[in-house]
Amino acid sequence: CLPPGPWPLPFLGNILQIDHQGFLKTFQLLQKKYGEVFTVYLGPRPVVILCGYKAVKEALVDQAEAFSGRGHIAIIDPFFKGRGVAFAHGKSWKVLRQFSQLTMREFGMGKQSIEKQIQEEAQRLVEELQKSQGAHLDPTFFFHSAMANIICTIIFGQCFNNQDPGFLRLLHLMNDISDLSSSFYSQMFEVFSGILKYFPGIHRDVYSKVQEIEDFVIKNIQRHQEMLDPSAPKDFIDSFLVCMDKESSDPESEFHFKNLVYTVVSLFLAGTESSSNTLLHGFVLLLKNPDVVEKVQEEIDRVIGSHHLPALEDRAKMPYTDAVIHEIQRFSDILPLGVPRCVIKDTHFRGYHLPKGTTVYPFLSSVLHDPCHFEKPETFHPGHFLDAEGNFRTQETFIPFSLGRRFCLGESLARSELFLILTSVLQNFTLRSPKALEDIDITPRRNGLGKMPPEFQLCFLPRQGVAPRL
Numbered sequence: 001c002l003p004p005g006p007w008p009l010p011f012l013g014n015i016l017q018i019d020h021q022g023f024l025k026t027f028q029l030l031q032k033k034y035g036e037v038f039t040v041y042l043g044p045r046p047v048v049i050l051c052g053y054k055a056v057k058e059a060l061v062d063q064a065e066a067f068s069g070r071g072h073i074a075i076i077d078p079f080f081k082g083r084g085v086a087f088a089h090g091k092s093w094k095v096l097r098q099f100s101q102l103t104m105r106e107f108g109m110g111k112q113s114i115e116k117q118i119q120e121e122a123q124r125l126v127e128e129l130q131k132s133q134g135a136h137l138d139p140t141f142f143f144h145s146a147m148a149n150i151i152c153t154i155i156f157g158q159c160f161n162n163q164d165p166g167f168l169r170l171l172h173l174m175n176d177i178s179d180l181s182s183s184f185y186s187q188m189f190e191v192f193s194g195i196l197k198y199f200p201g202i203h204r205d206v207y208s209k210v211q212e213i214e215d216f217v218i219k220n221i222q223r224h225q226e227m228l229d230p231s232a233p234k235d236f237i238d239s240f241l242v243c244m245d246k247e248s249s250d251p252e253s254e255f256h257f258k259n260l261v262y263t264v265v266s267l268f269l270a271g272t273e274s275s276s277n278t279l280l281h282g283f284v285l286l287l288k289n290p291d292v293v294e295k296v297q298e299e300i301d302r303v304i305g306s307h308h309l310p311a312l313e314d315r316a317k318m319p320y321t322d323a324v325i326h327e328i329q330r331f332s333d334i335l336p337l338g339v340p341r342c343v344i345k346d347t348h349f350r351g352y353h354l355p356k357g358t359t360v361y362p363f364l365s366s367v368l369h370d371p372c373h374f375e376k377p378e379t380f381h382p383g384h385f386l387d388a389e390g391n392f393r394t395q396e397t398f399i400p401f402s403l404g405r406r407f408c409l410g411e412s413l414a415r416s417e418l419f420l421i422l423t424s425v426l427q428n429f430t431l432r433s434p435k436a437l438e439d440i441d442i443t444p445r446r447n448g449l450g451k452m453p454p455e456f457q458l459c460f461l462p463r464q465g466v467a468p469r470l
């Protein structure tokens with residue numbers, strides 16, 4: 001039998017238990033009643049929720065193979081249809097994941113060259129912010145553009161001008177997709193997609209926006225096809241095209257056009273939105289905590305100074321800054337429900353039986369806000385990651401990138417981006433809010449599949465000293 005949970009109504013499932021604030025609040029309330037593992041019916045479909053580090057690890061790590069499927073996400077599934085690295089299953093996913101990891105590493109990730117690329121983007125961002133001359137601004141598209149350009153260099157072998165209308169359109173599309181997929185409607189669509197899909201609504205909006213990104217990707221791939229030199233692939237798309245060519249006579253090959261398109265769309269979306277939303281949450285938290293900014297800047301001045309660009313090797317010498325970035329990720333908890341998984345075979349877990357295909361939510365928020373592991377779970381407190389002597393202290397339960405076989409494919413890239421962008425900005429600017437400290441609202445503007453940062457304005461006031469150059 002499935003884990004316990006509230007009694008479902010026929011077809012409507014646990015609609016009566018779903019809180020008006022959405023799944024996050026609902027799961028928090030149900031966790032109090034049913035404990036670490038429970039079942040909730042989203043419409044007619046049972047979904048198993050894993051709460052707390054122990055349950056998430058026992059499933060995603062100790063039974064890694066069984067829990068390695070990608071679960072159903074109603075608002076996005078009709079588009080990806082199980083294709084591309086983030087949504088594929090079984091052999092297809094294994095091949096695409098291995099290829100993506102190796103190729104991302106080859107064109108940057110984990111290598112010196114991506115560090116250079118991020119440093120360049122960080123400097124471009126600093127220059128753009130300098131132009132604002134201390135006026136207050138909404139930083140959203142500054143961060144989106146920097147993050148998108150880093151992933152574009154790896155995938156498309158090029159970055160885009162911030163004024164390019166096509167690029168700006170893409171950034172808006174991606175932001176809208178995250179926003180709409182995190183809306184209350186999307187959570188209701190998860191429950192009632194069987195009926196709602198026949199009517200107009202936000203799901204069609206999401207679909208057409210992802211389609212527009214797909215069109216952009218297809219055009220870009222076609223340009224790559226025309227210019228391909230198989231002996232010297234220049235980026236991710238070239239490398240995939242070379243594999244497609246090599247395996248063109250194999251009808252079972254996973255290297256086909258559709259998988260290329262949906263892998264690129266997944267990397268582009270996942271690679272831009274998660275990192276920039278984390279940064280946005282981070283900056284509003286920093287605005288609200290000027291004492292934290294002061295300490296980070298003291299560490300930057302001491303370790304990096306004002307004449308060098310921040311580099312990854314500085315991180316080990318900057319325990320306070322490292323702790324602040326970890327705390328930003330823990331507190332902002334940008335994917336609170338995790339990304340749904342499913343069991344790829346009939347699975348026994350903690351005495352329950354999960355039939356093949358059952359959707360499972362690794363409830364990451366319950367781990368990142370667990371009072372047994374974090375002294376002040378609901379407070380922004382970098383001390384969670386520092387010991388009594390001020391050394392950086394890792395926490396096993398720090399899992400914003402999830403665990404197991406499908407843990408975030410961009411983790412090392414994201415960690416490098418967060419460190420280099422945040423230190424570069426704070427090396428050059430002091431942050432000021434046009435609002436009084438007590439009026440700065442850090443409440444997320446959406447709390448669904450993703451936690452979307454609040455809208456806010458800030459001023460980047462130049463600090464003294466010469467801005468370092470590459």
Ligand code: HEM
Pocket residue numbers: 070085086087097151266267270271272274275278334335338339340341362400401402403405406407408409410411413414
């Ligand atoms: C702060 C930034 C980021 C966070 C918090 C984050 C978090 C996550 C999480 C929680 C998952 C779901 C893992 C699971 O199934 O349990 C995931 C998957 C994924 N992430 Fe990230 N991510 C971030 C940045 C990135 C970046 C920069 C990339 C770009 C390469 C990326 C690419 C992916 C991909 C492709 C998957 C799907 C992996 C698979 O299904 O095998 N992510 N991420």
